[in-house]
Amino acid sequence: MKILVCISVVPDTTTHIRFTDKMDALDTSGIQWIINPWDELALTRALEIREQPGSGVTQISVIHVGMKDTEPVIQKTLAVGADSACRINHAPADSLETASQIAEIVRKELFDLVMTGHDSADYNGSAVGEMLAELLGWASFSSISSLSVAGSVITLEREGDIRSETIIAKAPCVVTIQKGIAKDPRIPSLRGIMTARSKPLTVVEPVKCVPLTRFLRFENPAPRSQCRMVDASNVEELVNLLRNEANVL
């Protein structure tokens, strides 16, 4: 089985987000870029599956749509164990562009399983996985919290609000990954870091695709208001505050 893991490169989740003076783009100065945490979980699970005896996983590749400055982050995926990487040399404007570029590669390279994080920690679009499946005409399974492979049969679990679902899927398919699917993301070993350089990182020029989204303006959220503590026994005051200050009753 050949697995492809889609990787977004996002600001470190502890980053203080700022915008440019015109408020029309993210101010990228001083940002530390990381693998999108959900994508990193997908990669971790792919590596765990390959290590299981008889998994039949022959190749784990990663793919990313982005410019050259994202390569250090892609190198980390090779350092933790991905066999090869592909970077599509384009700064995508929206999820459709990302999905369209990846679909082009998947059609050519015949992967059996495509894994993505269910969300990305930058724009929180939650759309690439499903769009990719649609473009490929494959089945897609979203927010999966457990994934195992036996031959071409893929067993998935999804946690719902009132029950969990177990799904038997056949390759090829697209799976978007939720938390809980893998142990903690791996720390690359020094040997892994040194061998990452010798693994293939292919750069592919993008195909034509017109994005459907354009960012007009960003706005900072309103500052949080002060928290007021009310004594647990003082229900009267609580009701008074909710009614007369918060105006929610």
Add this chain to the structure above:
Amino acid sequence: MDFQLSEEQKMIQQAARDYANRELIQDVLERDANSIYPAKHVKALADLGFMGMMVNPKYDGGGMDTISYVLAMEELSKVDASVAVIVSVNNSLVCYGLEEFGTEDQKEKYLRPLARGEIIGAFLLSEPEAGSDATSQHTLAEDLGDYYLLNGTKNWITNGNSASVYIVMAQTHPELKHKGINSLIVDRNSPGITLGPHEDKMGMRSSDTHSVMFTDVKVPKENRLGPDGFGFKMAMKTLEGGRLGIAAQALGIASGAYERALKYSKERKAFGTEIFNHQSVAFKLAEMYTRIETGRLLCFHAAWLKDKGLPYGTASAMAKYHCAETAMWVTTEAVQIHGGYGYVREYHVERLMREAKLTQIYEGTSEIQKLIISRDIFSK
């Protein structure tokens, strides 16, 4: 001159940072309180390749440069200097000495498993009456033909109990003074070796420090490092690298305390504003940052000289002297910025302050570093 780290160096730095922030932080307070040896962390760091990170890959090491080593030591020490000193001793004092001065047979037998981190080593120089005055070795290695007969006591031995291999400095020809000292590879399980109790230390409490006593311990002749009488020179050459490891450790202790103090100063309010806005605190943080950056540059410079094969003894002495003094000052001020919270264990800075003190003492006191630096100045 290039002040930029390579992508590999950044990845190594991040790997050490991730391990420290994800794993070491979880049990560091408990290990400090109860002097618990960090066996699982040593194993994990070995698996990641940190225990022999500068050893040539042909002996199963990581093949990393010294800058990478400095980066890793700083990151580990920000969270747990006890674990960092175990890494430092194995890399700088044990693996380095074996790789640089060992025979091929010695490297095959000892360096390979040490570089893989399957076993760890210890470096035995200090004695009850030979600390800074390392030439006054009383431990005897009597030459009895096929073997040396080792008798004496070594003090303050990091990894004393956990090591499988000892590098022991001992006197064979007392009449030749320091030129009669030999450096011997000693199997920890050799008959005649006994350990003193675990030292109940002020800081670095989860590294295992012991006295080691040798009573008629037979050491095969082929376990001598270098020619007869080379031991003291070997020890001094090895300590040049050791000092750099401890300089980086002190740097990490300082920057760990600084980062905690900076974060606290942005959260804690006094007189109606975050304490960072009070000049008395802001200036203190500015001075911490400047001293730490100075130390970092001194470490990088010494590491760069070593990687280029240039003399780096004075540079590593300056790095160690400056970083140790900086660590002591920064951690003390970090406790001050935290006020009462800094004095309790939960906030970590008092532990870092206790750990900092040792960096002014071991692998050459600050006074010895100044001696090395001043001798170099006067010789020019």
